[in-house]
Amino acid sequence: MLLDPHHLSALSAILRHGSFEAAAAELAVTPSAVSQRIKALEDRVGAALIHRGTPCTGTPTGLRIARHAEDIGLLEAQLAREITLDQRDGPARVRIAIPADSLATWFIDAMAQTSDMLFDLVIDDQDHSAEWLRRGEVSAAITVGGQQVTGCDALPLGTLCYLPTASPNFVRQWFAEGVSAKSLSRAPCLTFNRKDNLQKTWIMARTGSRISPPSHFLPSSQGFVEAAIAGLGWGMNPEGLVREAIDDGRLREVIPNAPLDVELTWQIGRVLAPALSPLTRAVRHAAACALIPPGRPD
Numbered sequence: 499m500l501l502d503p504h505h506l507s508a509l510s511a512i513l514r515h516g517s518f519e520a521a522a523a524e525l526a527v528t529p530s531a532v533s534q535r536i537k538a539l540e541d542r543v544g545a546a547l548i549h550r551g552t553p554c555t556g557t558p559t560g561l562r563i564a565r566h567a568e569d570i571g572l573l574e575a576q577l578a579r580e581i582t583l584d585q586r587d588g589p590a591r592v593r594i595a596i597p598a599d600s601l602a603t604w605f606i607d608a609m610a611q612t613s614d615m616l617f618d619l620v621i622d623d624q625d626h627s628a629e630w631l632r633r634g635e636v637s638a639a640i641t642v643g644g645q646q647v648t649g650c651d652a653l654p655l656g657t658l659c660y661l662p663t664a665s666p667n668f669v670r671q672w673f674a675e676g677v678s679a680k681s682l683s684r685a686p687c688l689t690f691n692r693k694d695n696l697q698k699t700w701i702m703a704r705t706g707s708r709i710s711p712p713s714h715f716l717p718s719s720q721g722f723v724e725a726a727i728a729g730l731g732w733g734m735n736p737e738g739l740v741r742e743a744i745d746d747g748r749l750r751e752v753i754p755n756a757p758l759d760v761e762l763t764w765q766i767g768r769v770l771a772p773a774l775s776p777l778t779r780a781v782r783h784a785a786a787c788a789l790i791p792p793g794r795p796d
Contacts, residue, residue: 505539506567508532509547509556510591513564514618516553539563565635568593568618572637572773592774593618595630595639598690599658600762602719603738604788605640611780623693628765637770638777643761650765653782656789657759662700662752663740664732669750672732677753679707688722688733689713696734700758723749734758738788762789 511521512532522529540547547560556564571590596605598621609617620630628641631650639647646652664672672685682705687697692715701709714731716722723739725731727748737757743749764781766774 501539501542501563501567502535503567503570505535505542506563506570508535509539509560510564510567512536512548512554513556513560516555518554561635565593565637569637569767569770572770589614589616590773591616591618592638592777593620593636595620595622595627595636595641597621597623597627597640598717598719599736599739600640603658603736604784605781607787608777608780608784611783612777615777623691625695626693631765631767638764638766638774641763641765643763645763647765649768651768651771653764653766653778654792655762655764655782655785656791657761658789659737660696660700660734660758660760661737661740661744662732662756662758663726663735663744663749664752665727665729665748666750668726668729668732669752673752677704679705679709683709683711685711686731687711687713688725688731689715690719690722691715691717696758696760697732700734700756703758704753704756759790761792 507525508521511524512518515521515524518529518532518536522532525532536548543559543563545559546557547563549555549557568591572592592615594617596619601619601621620627620636622630625642627639628645628647630636631639631641631647640655641647641652643654668685673681675681679701682701689697697711697713698709701707701711714725716725719736719739722733723735723743726733726735726740727743732752740749744751762785764778764785766778771778
């Protein structure tokens with residue numbers, strides 16, 4: 499089925515901006531023209547593509563078609579590079595699922611090394627970012643090692659080291675008699691969101707017990723660190739985000755030398771891998787500078 503590129507661009511613009519008016523402004527047409535393009539596309543595929551609301555959102559079919567449109571843009575950009583054509587339509591757009599901690603610690607360096615590309619980042623827990631690939635809603639993802647997605651190339655990036663950290667006063671208050679299953683079941687912890695199992699994984703590794711401690715939910719990597727410094731709770735923080743605070747005494751490790759190492763993998767749709775090869779090189783370079791390399795002990 500051949501789909502009109504003008505119709506596809508209208509769909510993508512609405513989903514990016516959340517309204518027909520904003521999409522029209524980007525495309526330099528009237529909102530009526532955008533509406534007509536969407537109606538024509540819906541008639542063509544025989545399904546609703548947009549949930550009209552504030553903001554407008556995509557139906558499952560609309561999201562899949564928008565993903566298809568972005569994939570086409572990436573492939574066309576690759577073709578333009580290979581035959582040295584001008585990219586008159588501007589940079590290609592790539593949608594990537596990435597954990598917040600990777601974004602906060604090293605992934606922006608990869609973005610900065612990649613020219614002629616616009617990024618649409620989906621922030622999700624590293625244990626769940628692979629699901630975005632399986633659903634076909636992103637072109638690539640940073641995932642936990644060992645979860646290779648069918649139809650994707652998987653490249654090991656290295657290990658992100660997490661440290662169990664809290665303020666000195668918090669440690670004195672809640673762990674005066676040591677860190678045990680009993681004290682961990684009572685001490686408030688910090689949790690990124692309801693998908694975040696890092697704290698529970700570390701507790702299980704240290705105590706052998708399945709514990710659900712009282713938790714604050716803070717969906718912010720930097721907020722996680724600041725909350726730990728403020729004494730709200732303890733949490734697993736990437737070493738790169740907390741090393742300075744540990745060195746100057748604002749934070750301390752709940753148990754010294756007891757990290758949780760998380761292996762990260764770059765997964766990318768095999769069809770798009772050649773078109774995104776400059777991004778893959780940048781991701782591998784940035785990861786090599788920030789992570790423990792694959793196969794090498796800390």
